[in-house]
Amino acid sequence: MKKSAAFAAAVLFLTAWAAPQGAAPAVAGKISISGAWALYPMALKWAEEFHKIQPGIRIDVQAGGAGKGIADALAGMVDIGMVSRDIQPAEIEKGAAALAVTKDGVVPTVSAANPFLAMILKKGLTKAQFAALWISEKAVTWGEILGTGDKAPVHVYTRSDACGAAETWAAFLGKHQEDLGGIGVYGDPGLADAARRDPLAVGYNNVNFAYDAKTLRPVEGLAVVPIDLDGNGMIGPAENFYATRDEITTAIAKNLYPSPPARDLYFVTKGRPAAPAVAAFLRWVLTEGQKFVIETGYIMLGPDKLTSGLDKLAGR
Amino acid sequence: MGFRRRKWEERVFRVLMAASTFIVLGSLLMILGTVVIKALPALNLDMITRTPQGGYYLGKAGGILNAILGSLYLASGATLLAVLLSLPIALYINTYSTRSTAWAVQVRFALDVLWGVPSIVYGAFGFIVMVLLGLRTSLLAGILTVALLELPIMARAMDEVIRLVPQSLADASASLGATRLETALRVVLRQSLPGILTAMLIAFGRGIGDAASVLFTAGFTDHVPTSLTQPAATLPLAIFFQLGTPIPEVRERAYASAAVLTLIILLVSLAARALSRKLRKHIIP
Amino acid sequence: MRLLSALPGLLVGCILLGLLLKSRGVLAMQPLSRLLFSAAWKPLQGKFGLLAFLSGTLWVTLAAMILAVPISLLTAVYLSEFAPRFVRSLARPFIDLLAGIPSVVFGVWGVLLIVPFVARIAPLFGASSSGYSVLAGAIVLAIMIFPTIILVSLEVFTAVSRDLRDASLALGATRWETVKHVVLRKGAQGLIAAVVLGFSRAFGETMAVLMVVGNVARLPHSLFDPAYPLPALIANNYGEMMSIPQTESALMFSALVLLLIVFVFNFAARLILTRVERRIQ
DSSP states (O other): HHHHHHHHHHHHHHHHHHSOOOOOOOOOEHHHHHHOTHHHHHHHHHHHHHHHTTTEEEEEEOOOOOOHHHHHHHTTTSSSEOOOOOOHHHHHHHTEEEEEEEEEEEEEEEEEOOTHHHHHHHHHHHHHHHHHHHHHHHOOBBHHHHHOOOOOBBBEESSOOOOOHHHHHHTTTTOOOGGSSSSEEESSSHHHHHHHOOEEEEEEEEEEHBOOOOSSSSSEEEEEEESEEEEEEEEOOOOOOSHHHHHHHHHHHOOOOOTTTEEEEEEEESSOOHHHHHHHHHHHHGGGGGGGGGTTTOBOOOHHHHHHHHHHHTOO | OOOHHHHHHHHHHHHHHEEEHHHHHHHHHHHHHHHHHHGGGGOOOOHOOOOTTTTTGGEEEEEEEHHHHHHHHHHHHHHHHHHHHHHHHHHHHISSSSOOOOOOHHHHHHHHHHHOOOOOHHHHHHHHHHHTTTSOOOOOHHHHHHHHHHHHHHHHHHHHHHTSHHHHHHHHHHHTOOOOOHHHIIIHHHHHHHHHHHHHHHHHHHHHEEEEEEHHTTTTOOOOOOOOOOOOOOOOHHHHHHSSSSSSHHHHHHHHHHHHHHHHHHHHHHHHHHHHHGGGGGGGO | HHHHHHHHHHHHHHHHHHHHHHHHHHHHHHHHHHHHHHOEEEEEGGOOOOOHHHHHHHHHHHHHHHHHHHHHHHHIIIIIIIIIIHHHHHHHHHHHHHHSSSSSHHHHHHHIIHHHHHHHGGGGGGGGOSSSSHHHHHHHHHHHHHHHHHHHHHHHHHHHHHHHHHHHHOOOOOHHHIIIIIIIHHHHHHHHHHHHHHHHHHHHHHHHHHSSSSSSOOOOSSTTBBBOOOHHHHHGGGGGGGGSHHHHHHHHHHHHHHHHHHHHHHHHHHHHHHHHHHHHH
């Protein structure tokens, strides 16, 4: 019974190649996904939409961090690992096959109750200043950062769990997650909460966790720090795209916001996905799934990346 | 020592003791109060009767039935497995060998060590074994790991209870011609049944509330598991993940889930006490 | 049945062996002294010093014990010897309830209330803290182990026979003196066992502490500094195991160290207990 169903699925799968876009063959199966918080909302949306087209496929999504995603995928615990950072060579050696599926970014954050908020928003902070906060940890007061004499200490926060957001933020500063200083808080929302509650805090978050999904403005109590890209000590109109989620995602799509901390997000499988359900899902994600990307607060990948992804899936 | 001095010392300590009790009970009330207050906006019938519908973690409809049933299945399975292993162990070291033989001492020592092992180590060990056996994250893997966690808790509690059975009772049974097995099962077990049930329920409470052991082993799913090889959602992880979304309404649901979990454990411990009180009628004082 | 009773010992052995085997990688790379006594944890540079984590674990656990033991023992004495019956029967289910609250809930509550509390009182002691600190971890842990110590102590006190108490009172001792000289002395062994149990429970707790302690891999110098206990290291970095070579081995080694500490501690506790027992006899 199982064999013939698999055979039928295989036949349908093969004929799907010749089918026009949108005609999806009925496949049955289960897909388990785990990993990055950054991809979690997107994966949930994709699972929901895909289920409408392929009700026979059951998708289970679990968060837990990019580290968990890659560990689970490579250990064969799940079908797809969600990873929000670049894949390391050691991971590729262990068989990791990564597909870029969408793009988002990490933004620096402070509390909306920060006493120096007006100045921060006007001047922004440069990459060097961020490095002084997180890497060398030489800047210990807000005065040192903003050029005033203020003695109020800076409370630097980072992620305690092995995750893509921290790795990406560190990559922006030229280092790795282990080089980031600061109080380690678990999970993206944890970091956002810590920054909200501490007026002297500085942290970072995924775009989707820094901006409210409904109002599209920064989450209540949080403010996004503009990055002073040209280093002139002021945030000019060309650098000012942090007011709403749409503004920042557009800026990322147009490459106005640097990459890193903008980054590609990956679905990782162990080797080329063989199970028909998984392959069908991944193909759908790279084609029709992309139309749900923007409404969920992410950035669409360029067509070249999508086609190379489809090629990888097909083994070309 | 003068009487006044002694009375004064007593008064000081009375105050300290009352203060301590106040701190203990006060912190309990604070915790429960915080959880309940934060849980109220999200507590409704839907939460406990429905599984997450599409987009639940993004704020849409559904409930945590998947986690409630998943946790109940997992903890029940783990407790059952742990009982099957703990009871013979506890009976053996108390009836077959006498209480203080070297063997019993060693077994108790091993149980103490296992009791102190952090649950994350069990989770890590469980993960290693899973990879070795080719198991995926599943209800079965979760049951095995949590059973490992519960074993020392249960065995230790059972041991304490069975120890209290007076030796004279066991001797009387032996003098009547019963074998050691018969003594163990018919006399000792029956006598300590209330305590054993309490031990089981304590272990159940610990098993159902632990997150570290199931994080890597049981997986997570929005569906109620229908077989041992499927991943199972658990309440501690559901709380964790709901806390992990950017949507405030979903974070409220995390508190509601915490309230549900605490309620389940409370009911279990109340049942434990009620049952043990009822069964005390059957034991020989 | 004898075979089954060998199970606990076998399990300890298996876990020990499994962790040891998985630790071989990092043990081959670095000398044991560097692993245990260096505070540099930089897996990408091949540095796996565990000192900061060992220190963090020690700070948090000891602070929690200092908070929990006096309060728990005093509460147990009060409930057992001084409280009116209705208070005792009311308090019992409450303490059971406290024992049953899952650690995730403690962690959440800790982040909500204890972390801001510590942040607010830090300036009173001349320190500036974000609230995520050894003290926050210690407070949360202490509350978690109250029930363990209290419930076991209560059992110990119930076991002390009425006659002894009555005799003491008949001789003219006050209630408190009876407690001090008779009940506590008779129950000393059990009380030590209760404290040992409390310590084990505190030592093994992972999730709740992880959420409030700050997770900074540096040696804490004060209660208001953040810390990074060893169980938290394993839980946080589990994901890196597959990515960075030897990280898996280092984490398994950390788990091994935890297991060995539990082992040694229980061994020492047992020695103390037998000696106390002998002295009472």
